[in-house]
Amino acid sequence: MTTHSSPITLDAPVLDDADVDAFFAHEDLWAVIVWNDDVTTFQTVIDAFVEIFNHTVERADQLAWKIHQTGKAVAAVRPKDEAEAAVRALHGRLISASLARA
DSSP states (O other): OOOOSSOOOOOOOOOOHHHHHHHHHHOOEEEEEEEOOSSSOHHHHHHHHHHHHOOOHHHHHHHHHHHHHHSEEEEEEEEHHHHHHHHHHHHHTTOOEEEEEO
16 A cells, blocks of 8 residues: 555646636537426436536536535536527426526
């Protein structure tokens, strides 16, 4: 067994503000908000998040719990056409969802 005397950290690349601003200026990004209800099962929501957004099961489960506890969660941020398609797909599964500009 190997022990480390100090924690290992990974340095993430840092984007400067101009790059972030340029990205958001170029992309028309929208948040897909999923709302809690008393009908839809956790498994239905988890399956939808995995299939529609390609989330891992673990991430989908975290989001399902957040929706249950707080009433809503941002399931994904996508370009407008993709976000609209995702909301339609969620509605097709009887999951309450809406869009908001990101």
